[in-house]
Amino acid sequence: MRQLKQHLQWAICATTCALSAAVLVACGGGGSAGSGSTSQTTTSTTPGASIASVDGTITGFGSVIIDGQRFDDSVAKVAFANNADTQTAGTLGDLHTGMHVQGELKDGVLQNLVVNFALVGTVGAVDTTAGTLTVFGQTIKTTTTGQLPTVFDGFSALSQLAVGDLVKVSGTVASDGSITATRIERKAKDGTEVFRLSGAVQAVDTTAKTFTLVGNSSVTVSYADAKLLPTGAVIENGKLVSVVATAAPTTTGGKNVLTASVVEVKARKLADSSDTTVGGPISDFQSLSSLRIGDVVVDASAATLKEGTVAADVVNGAQAQAHGTVKDGAMKADWLRVFKNDTAIKALLVGQVTDYVSLANFTLRGTVVDGSAAKFTKGTAADVAAGAWVQVTGQLTSAGVKATEIAVQPPPADTVQRLSGAISGVDLTAHSLTLLGTTVKWTDTTKLNFNVTNVTALANGLTVTVEGTYSATTGVFTATSINVTSTPGAVKTIGFSGVAFNVTADSLQVGSYTVQLTANTALQPTGTKLADIVNGSRLSIKATVTGTDGNVKLTALTIELQKPEKDASGNDYVYLGGLIGDFVSSASFTVGGQKVDASASTVKFIDGDATKLANGVKVEIKGSVKDGVLVATQVHFMPG
Template identity: 60%
Template structure:
């Protein structure tokens, strides 16, 4: 399939991708220490996509990372280019770190590697009504259904429950649009109104008046669409009754001539715009089910009359609302399924995360590839709870929830073998006789040639609980990390500082929340950029936070010392800057390193470094980057901020 065909497919479906932020991709295995809970067999990793020499199209929901996991299948993401399709005429280049769980994804797979991913949302608009009891939200006359439990619950960002949403809040909704216009959300993000928003509604065309160039949307009895001045995409598409479309507008609907009128700037026709493909996989909710020969999964029409029903699926499982996954070939807009399965309790989708821990506050509150994780109820198949800390390599299997992932099993992994690495944290299991200790679940070996910082310290009297930074490399053969350098950070009992970013909500005069973090407002907070005040801290604002972390009565308490309100900015070419945070991996030089799978270049002469310089860049350090994405998919840094824990 050529690039034009891929673009046509992307434009035709306009599906939403998921995403989480990036962290290091590692192989499963290794780990040390005894389990804090009874040992269990590690969960089976998600199946990896079969490598073929042909292009394969995929559509589904992201359920994990390490690399990207879509509907339970893991796809390599090295070099994957990401776009966000808010503006169908000018898609925004993004990073792998912009991906989050719950997003709907449309992508192209070649030789087992994702080539392109397109992020779109089914709806963008302001809330007009919220019904927490019914689990619904109304936006511009369209009803969004929330799934609170089950295999694929709706993921919330910028709020933690429906009761926190207010009339007038701006939200972006990812999910499947049914043939009747109903939207079942897989992800909802609350956004701060910045001006210049593009609004979006989706659904089947109804009561088309081609002369007046107006139509209604199925499932929406309130809004009439005026497309007289709109671009119809993709080029050559025709608006017809019954066709699924996404309507994009520069302004919210207004009252005009007794109607609520949405003036469209673009209409994306989804139905029957997908080019024929020998291989297509589709995951999502079943809707418009008539028979095995006629149903929809997500936005794709499916004929499963000849499909092999997989993993215990029976005909009775095929009902509207069930989560399903089909593979086959696409002809004239219809997927002829070769296989079909419905995710049932015994075959339910599992959230899978593999990478390095960041933003560690407690075992019940840390991040992995940008996803909030609660491992307080998890069984440890390798390693123990005490090994969890910022920088630890782990593999987690669990259940996707509205706020992140509830871990069921945790496996502590060793660092990548035979690569320069950096470990930091409190040590345990000190054995002075063998010159070994344990750090982040990994056995560390030092020797007389290990460089010490400061040079006058002695490792002969190391004690459990001392915080060190260790540089060296891990040998898979010996299972030991050989230390080339050891730096003493502190002894026990000091206040720890952590840094994290996300969408603020529940903002009050005394504090706010970001993801799973409850943050208190300190007395002498430094606000950035210059001129920013407490008044700029609002629900839906994206923020970067530095905070002290102390334990009070056994409970972790975060108190902000610095808050950056990250307002939209554009580079010299008019592209909006993106933000990416995580731990450095695969460091070669300032022009060549990764945060997770995302390639980064921070070698430019105009790069602003905060709390460090280019010489400080090294594997394992946590940084936050502001920059723009090149056409080659590389994040070109404008600013590099070295962040604590």
Template identity: 35%
Template sequence: MSSTSRPSCSSSRLWAAALGVVFAAALVACGGGGGAEPAGGSTPPVTATGSFTSGAISGFGSIIVNGVRFDDSGAQVYDDDGNRRGSDDLKLGAHVEIEASRIDRTGGSGTATVIRYGSEIVGPVTAVNSAASTFTLLGQTVETTSTTVFDDSLAGGLSALTAGLVVEIHAQWDAARGVYVASRIEDKLNATSYKLRGTVANLDTTARTFSIGGAVLNYGTATSVPTTLANGAWVRVNLQTTPSNGQWVVSNFGNESRSRGDHSEAEIKGIITAWTSATQFSVDGLAVDASSATFREGTAGVVLGARVEVEGAIVNGVMVATKVHLEDHSSRGRGEDYELHGTVSALNTTAKTFSLRGLTVSYSANTTWKDGSESQLANGSRVEVKGDLSSDGATLTASRIEFE
């Protein structure tokens, strides 16, 4: 199947215009983000009002992000090359940015107008460290967690990754630890080029080389070289699939800048990728002004690398926060991290599995049934499934199945 930060200081794809000039300017230079449009390709429209939501897809039946169900039937979907895509290209675990109507908080719903998605890395696996739940590719370290979704073509999860296998990684950059935390991994066997987002280091404008993590990149023949290329800049590069003299050859640079526009309502979940203080930081490249926000758990844990949920509004490119919540990982793994709606196929009553929206679902005697029973399950049945990922990340273990 096929799909679809960051550094402590970078040329973010999401330029934050000043809300307080000094603060915005400082955070614009820090932290990256995923899913930007390069020069060329179509240009997605910008919604001037309404809501903005950023996070990982946790369910379908419409699209569920941060606990809100967005009707995506009329949405324009774009990949990180600015190309129009369809809703079927959106996958569980992929990080998206959604521009939508105002959210009905009572019903937890909204109507999406624009959805953007993009991965961080495409490349061949170099090595796998099962004990640490990590692997490397293109000189970068990727960490998998209990909520990392593996495409069903990678049955076995991390054990399915072997040296040389080309994969696509949807992730968030953890600047505090220098790793990409994967939310989705899928094979990319048909890749004609590789991709990498990261922080420029060791820039040599004479040799026309620089480093991202452990990879040396040569941009001597690259097109669309940004004038802002400098050490510390956050860039997206497309690479040739064969290295030359130990260096990866850059074909072109993606345009990592975009204005999100103003939104009277915004909610983001992610990792703090740049930090000045507990009230001035950025989440996945979006500058946050939390000077007037309430902190339910206090401010001590609001540090570089912390996972947070922030609510507020976007004004002049800055997230003006009203609430900051430290994400509680103890609430994960309670049986309903993910939710899928759709039509059952490939039902195997012996193995007690079926396929739903491209993901294998497993049920058992511990599964709760509503408006029907296990004996009524059949190919073509429309169901809602809630559950957690299996230990290998490639199967959704159903805690509840409801017939629709």
């Protein structure tokens, strides 16, 4: 879909490792490492099907939300392009805010979603004042304001990055060769890195088979032994390329040389379609009939300007979205909108809360939410806890989402569900109580656990697990069983996954959580030492939660270091974390929207067995993606 034009801004699809729908962005806590190049989304040719495409930045989940527009992801297949000519299957839980994605839709439903990195390399310099860093000679620009601030993963501020750190960057490459990042991930080095540079070619030497990239004369690319894609491609000045290498640049003959294994010439174009949506910054603006959004040439001369947009808003650098017909790689737009303060791109997250520390610090669809200043349009702050169904609207930040509105929602209707948490509003006469903002009623046939001899023992503040069914007609959850799990004052334990940073002998950070380490913290797998856990390591943590909302302390009980592993087919294992939903059997359930099959007799269960699988149960799953389904090899039951 890339079309060359030197001195124009152009967008490279961005990605990360980890694509959720569990997160839907676990990830629900999960996420896997994927690295990538750009690959064109294959367009279905099924007769009678309505084919469309979308290109933009992920701004939320609960289905996948791209540039504020929600897309059904119920059958979506996710892929990361590890090299220019190969892709690695991912999960919906690997998707995260800030990723730039290209998707194919059929009859309005996402079929395929491809994510890529614009750049992968090691940090050479950091300028915290300018908000920039340099990677392999290429300048990366960040922003903490505007419609799409840069999302940081594995660090919370540029000052925490160090020279030599490995980063993966999603974003837009400008005509001067710099990248405006929508997402930057810090990763631990493990020897399997695939490096990447992207930009416009200059200073081609066809005899020596070398070139440099616009804005990056400090690194010379050698393509003498590289595979050129597509077949028959020719390296020429001005052409946009993506360079893949298995080793970092080295000094040769007085030059800093990156030896390319693959060079992909960006001759790709969006498939012809009468229903395409593109989003990104405007560049190369000449007039409404000649501009570019992301890397797509757009003619908006006959377009309707939507949501208060006027012609004066259509300027270089403005964040915009357009819809129309694509032919030969260019779009004839039927509508266009520029995002402004009053039509801002809103972050939207819909799903179950997975990791709750406080109202200012909880996780929804793999995204950290600060709801401390949010207005509740339904329910109250007391209803928000692990397992609660909520809808969050807010603004993207470098750390996640700052919520402006929160609506507590009921559980799915007419299916067996499991609710857990502290109860309130206990009315023994009416046989009712409130749990996670939902009215729960019991009957004489409701089963009680052995700690409760009769329902008169139920009292406000007790922590319970309730199983039953919610009726949308009555607005009541009818319990078939009530299990009292703890009493007020008991130490709470939670489990979560993420990328470590600010690692010391006494503590580390994962996302928005600061975790204390003690002599009793168990490191896994066997033989793991604290020295093995470095900035960028992916960890799975169980921790106790003590203190109040204003002063919460997390103390690690166990820390599992997740190292790259491959399945029997040589594919990387992926990890997915979150709450089980849509449970039919061990062979058919979802985690944050991602379909999972854990029915194989060889599946390893940790802290439980297959009989423990049920809606609302928190798990972390390890497995391989086959035809859009995560086939589990390990299921780890996690505390809430």
